[in-house]
Amino acid sequence: MTATPGSEPDQPGLPGPLQFQLVLLRRMADHQPGLVEDALRELGVERAEMREANRRWQARARSPRARGGPGLYRSVLGPPEDVVRRRVGDLDCEALRWPVPLWPDLLFEVLTGAGGQVWNAWLVRAPGAAGPELRTLDDLRPWCCTVDEVARAFAPATPMEGTAPTRWRLAFTAPDATGERDRHVAEFTWGLLQRLDP
Template identity: 35%
Template sequence: MRYARWNLSFWPGLQIELTEVRRANLFREFVRRPDAPQPSLRSLSDLTPWSCTLRELDDSEFGPLDHLDGVGAIGDLSAFLVIDPDSGRERAYWANFDWSLLQYVEPAPTHYVWPLGER
């Protein structure tokens, strides 16, 4: 396995990381630079586009995430539980990522069942 990271001048707090598992498998994602401040992820309103990476959301109080779809590049979809600001009840939301960077959050469909047990 090989990997490399590069700083991004247009996003000073992020780096692009490329990981080659086998010659045919190349994964890429945005990661927070080690010297950059971590995002404050405390409420649903903190989850704005490009505010965090998939790894940061999973490590936050919203984790653990239920990874639903995607292969670590574009179109990753993960579910998490949070107190819904409208109802005051815990409910599932879906977080959509491209290259592991949050794009948007939306309520999960009512038929989605949280598989990871009680929180």
């Protein structure tokens, strides 16, 4: 397969959307290796293919000739399924969304500002899909909810700096099974809950 200028050829045999799911999983494997192994079996791919897909994504993203802004995501995922205009404070932006077969109730969303600058890129709940009921810490299971859902359920929540570019942390107060409330920090990868920090 011939590479287009500024990009590497796609991984042989793997369509772009599948490759991108492997990129998401590679980052999540640091916290949830068991869930990632289950997902790889569901996708019918090996760990080596996941590592190679991630290597190619990193090379594409870091290339000095790489497409900037949402073009990087379009080059792998194709045209977005949905484009929604939004206003955040005083700023206008666009949300580009793609389906993610591994998580059928979620969409991968790229939020862009003026000039196509990417502000954020993460998993969000699909419109019309029922999110989980989050009342106590016991409801916060890995991969069950997004940053926005935890922030709303346990408001006011405080965003914190993540440990990597694709990670977010959120500090909040929530009750445990006995009703006792305490402060906790949740860690997310690509916007999906991975764990509660000890």
